[in-house]
Amino acid sequence: MIIAISVILLMALLFVGMPIAVAMGLTGMALLYHMVGDGALLVAAKVMFDTLNDTILLAIPLFILMGAIMMKGGVGERLFELFDAFLGHVPGGVGIATVLTCAVLAAMCGSSVGIAAAVGGVAINNLAKRGYSLELSLGLPSSAGGLGILMPASVGMILYSSITDTSVAKLLMAGLIPAIIIVVLFSVYTVWAFSRSENRPLVPKKTWVERWQAFKVAIWALTIPIFLLAGIYTGIATVTEIAGVACLWSVIVCVFIYHSITWKDILPILRYGLSTATMVMFLVATAMFLGNALTQMGIPDLVKDFFVGQDIPVWAFLGITMLFLIILGTALEGASMLLMTMPVLTPILHAYNYDLIAYAVLFCINVELSLLSPPVGLTVQTVEGIAKHHGLPVTSATAWRGCLPFFFLYLAVMVLVAVFPSLALWIPSQMR
Template sequence: MIIFLILATLLVLLFTGVPIFAGLTIYGGAMLYMFEGGLGGISGVIFNQVNEYLLVAIPLFGFMAHIMIKGRVVDDIYDTAYTFTRHLPGGLAIATILACTLFAAISGSSVATALTIGAVAIPQMLRFGYDERLAYGVVAAGGTLGILIPPSAPMILYGVSTDTSIGKLFMGGIVPGILMAGVFILWASFRASRAPNMTREKMAGLTEMGQALQKSAWAGTLPVFVLGGMYLGVFTATEAAAAGAWLALLITVFIYRTVGLREIWEAAIEAAQLSGLLFMILAGATVFSHVLTMMRVPQQIVEAMTASGMGRIEFVLAMMALIIVLGMFLESIAIILITAPITLPAMIHLHIDPVWYGVLLVVNLEVAMITPPVGMNLFTIQAITRAPMSRIIRGSFPYVLLMLLTLLLLVAVPQLVLFVANNTVGVR
């Protein structure tokens, strides 16, 4: 089939070391030149895709995340989580996952979550006698929650690519994110309970718990404010990003007093750099998907599916398997932008809910974050610890299996995704 030949050729090009945005643009431009004999109109195609109001949410959420990181609020989040869990088997591991869950709702980035929480949590777990593979796996897996629990840049790009409500995608990611965190906690607690040299502390008193909650209360208000505003229909996703950025400034500048003009400028630069990279990849993917549409590749896929009698579940499982393979070699944003326009006609044909599919896609991309050879969270843990990659992979492997089992559960029970998304007041 022509689509497999096209994707194989693109992968070969990307394996040469060409940046993803350049590879997509060059390959798409070359195909367009061969197909039409010129590149006329390509600038208009790119402009129409990038000139999208919803994309403003990406730099705003990025700015919000970098402000909170520079404000060093993660220490309070982690300390509060540990205060409540330190008496449990694997209390530090549980606190790490809880801190990842909350920080994911602030950062929207898996790498940022793994890096920020890991720098605090891994030394602590090793000091308290945790097996190093358990420590590495907990942070690597917990960090993946950054792109599932809203806000999420991959969800925004998927929503823009498929014309799906970003607000509903965000709401749809809440239950799967909490479910995934719960599965991680159960496994980490089980593993820790079997360790012979584990150090545990006595249960914190009510006064100490209250003080810990008070200390991290402001950090916890940010995800509640952003997600609550979208849930109640007060904000669109873009408006929530702007409101969240302002609240992040209020918390870090006037309450924590850990951020000044220099840190604000640095956060703005870092958010702009990340957004610029994402938009360049989006521009390249737009050229590539435009050529595929002109070649009627999506329509050919629908026709092939109709002829084979493939049903909704079979299609979803086949796509999930393909994305697992692609995730071993490509960055998650590229996977979304390459596959979403191709699969959209098939999804419409099979009456697949785009919110459900979008959340399944993001869960699948989480798996890619801790799957070699290009699992970004694996490299993040290695950067923190300087540990051999083989140990980090072994520590992360059980979580890959847990995530795949959770993915199958979400495929079997779509309401775990759709109940909140479809019953949210005024979400846009």
């Protein structure tokens, strides 16, 4: 009975517009008060302190700050110009350049919405002018921006590590091969979709001098994801230490090399990074607080006993949870979805002896699907707003239609990883 009341309370608070962190905190407090009475506040304070007193979580504000510096410093524009210089004359090349720019930015910025905004701002007009349909022009940055949750610097993977007590370095590297597959599929589809367009203006080929100029400018930005990937893979330092050094290097690149950020910009960037990180940390604290209350009530064990006791095979469990997460993603953003469900799902995964790293990749692809799912669809709404700002005649229907093919491509990769988990596990297995 108390479980049903808790679910109703949480849903009611969300329905009336309560911030999800506050809703989870109040629900958790109600559960704890039911169990321990007046000691609920003391238990809540201890759980929240122990949750945030974790060096792994320190990487989150550092990655958020680094992403803010990259976005403000115009790194997305420089990367796009580099890929466009080499691919712009190829049929579908500008679309491929958009996908590659999103992929490289994803390796240094854990915010999918930030990536979609940065790349959408520079790519949408170029795509529209070069014969791409409005649907494809909106769908590409909206969908490829979702790679931010799958690549290193992923805030989602760090949260997953904190909840499941899994190696954060291996989690950050696990999404690399699936991300490459997604980039290839997106690029192939882009070329095919562009080939069906009637308006395909010829784009002059850039000279090698122009390409060299673009490369000289972009190489400094490319050093950041290379350093991150190499540092995490080799294990020369902890992820938090690598995030700190990468954050400092991003300041050096944008302030002293590109001169795209002045010292006056640093304080607003720090304010943005601090406010965003504070919101994420508050969400983490209240979610773990609620998860602790559910665990004390034995909810995860009840769910685990149901699945295992009914002899439900692991493939059916994966299918049920993936479908549930897709539906949940239409109402919640990724971090909330992860923090609400993984405390319950983790014991079940242990019971099935299913690899937590492989499941992390499946979960993150589900989050990418949620970014393209109405009515929330954060990356879609972001890119649609940018397109309207540029004066393009777009509607919400146009934006959603443009993302639909990429939604199914994400879905195909999710099935592929579920069938062949070694796609997610091979790189982590090679790490120390």
